[in-house]
């Protein structure tokens with residue numbers, strides 16, 4: 001017998017995600033007297049950037065982090081930890097906690113599901129002993145664990161440098177950083193440098209970070225290409241080319257990274273529209289300035305909509321909550337206008353600085369140029385070569401490749417392969433021919449058991465959207 | 468492959484993995500605990516390939532294990548609890 005769904009008391013606003021965006025939205029919505037429930041799948045508040053902030057251990061957080069977390073804990077919002085949201089049924093959200101299916105009715109939904117690391121595809125990347133760089137950071141901040149043996153960090157992006165520094169400070173020094181930023185990338189990004197005046201603090205923190213890594217004297221191999229993980233049953237090291245020479249580093253832990261992209265799976269499964277952004281080479285959710293999604297009753301805050309960083313996530317969280325308060329009659333049009341104008345202005349100014357960061361850290365380890373043997377779809381074990389064959393046979397979009405190869409049909413439901421797939425399509429066919437429309441996603445947004453599915457139905461309606 | 472920064476004396480919880488007992492720190496995730504005890508692979512693919520926790524944030528589903536009788540539980544999103552029983556279901 002399926003366990004019956006727990007039905008939570010209805011609330012005004014349901015917020016999905018307890019990172020900076022979700023916490024800021026909750027605080028603001030509470031200020032206007034709205035009832036707020038925050039659902040988050042992690043064991044504790046903080047999202048990515050503030051992971052572990054409620055029991056900080058040997059990690060330094062941004063100055064605004066602790067005040068935000070404290071205000072959130074005192075704002076009177078209900079926080080449900082370990083709550084994985086997977087469907088929306090009319091005004092009701094369906095989520096799971098420890099295998100139990102729960103339902104929550106809310107008048108408005110703010111999606112603040114944040115970001116995830118851009119999928120990396122190279123030979124050997126699925127072996128035990130290969131993790132993402134963000135994984136090492138999560139292990140440090142969330143579980144107070146660090147690598148114990150020989151380990152390397154490889155790839156590109158600010159998170160890689162930041163994690164290297166945090167690990168060094170925690171007493172775990174990487175053997176090397178294998179930096180995949182291509183030659184001349186810095187120079188070609190400089191045309192966006194004037195935008196950095198919009199956010200001098202961002203520029204400064206980058207410069208400081210680089211200086212501190214240099215001071216720590218971690219060997220750095222620059223402009224690395226042809227990465228492959230060595231080992232048969234588990235990682236034994238990393239091979240690559242740098243400055244015209246072949247290198248091999250023995251290691252039992254290899255951490256890969258190629259930037260971050262929106263974690264927008266849930267928004268897409270709720271039917272919210274998104275569009276391809278050629279500059280960031282990922283999708284961005286389509287929203288109004290007030291961060292309303294294309295589906296009525298849904299707002300999108302923080303990196304879930306487009307990557308703009310933790311501080312900006314707090315601004316868009318506030319924007320979303322103000323707009324919801326206005327919509328639900330808890331804020332007058334005048335008060336709304338006055339609250340929103342400075343937020344929009346600050347956001348606009350700081351976003352200009354992102355363009356330099358986006359150009360500098362454009363992807364380097366995507367499947368586009370990967371060896372044919374590398375697995376593009378981890379779940380269904382589909383190698384890049386099979387994707388290329390499907391394209392050669394006429395596929396021009398993700399849906400056709402998916403139908404031909406089963407790519408994206410496993411438990412992660414395409415989270416780990418959709419962008420890889422698009423990068424191969426664009427490489428093989430050119431951007432003009434590639435069909436960038438996303439694979440259709442039906443709720444549930446995560447794999448569930450039949451019992452959970454049965455329990456999610458209360459007799460009327462159906463689970464999820466067909467949009 | 469991993470070590471804890473916490474005092475070993477504080478690892479006062481016990482979890483069972485494939486019938487053997489291992490110490491665990493309050494607050495760490497099941498995935499962190501498995502990796503700390505070098506219990507990888509943590510699962511196999513249908514074709515028998517070894518896999519282990521990869522993203523540690525809930526996005527990749529590589530860390531799924533059988534936990535207290537529930538299948539496909541994401542170990543990276545689950546904090547350890549005293550007495551937890553975990554099965555990796557590895558075939559020889």
Ligand SMILES: Cc1cc2nc3c(=O)[nH]c(=O)nc-3n(C[C@H](O)[C@@H](O)[C@H](O)COP(=O)(O)OP(=O)(O)OC[C@H]3O[C@@H](n4cnc5c(N)ncnc54)[C@H](O)[C@@H]3O)c2cc1C
Nearest residue numbers: 017019020021041047048049085114115134302303309310
């Ligand atoms: C692994 C990783 C580490 C990062 N570390 C840093 C860092 O140290 N410094 C930095 O400046 N930036 C970091 N970033 C970038 C990050 O995107 C930050 O800009 C910031 O955390 C974004 O805030 P947010 O509130 O938008 O989302 P997040 O902080 O990502 O919070 C989103 C929350 O929603 C939860 N969630 C997602 N889907 C669901 C669902 N279906 N049901 C329930 N809950 C869900 C997530 O688990 C998470 O807790 C990191 C990104 C990643 C992927």
Ligand code: FES
Nearest residue numbers: 523527528530543
């Ligand atoms: S390790 Fe990726 S989902 Fe758990």
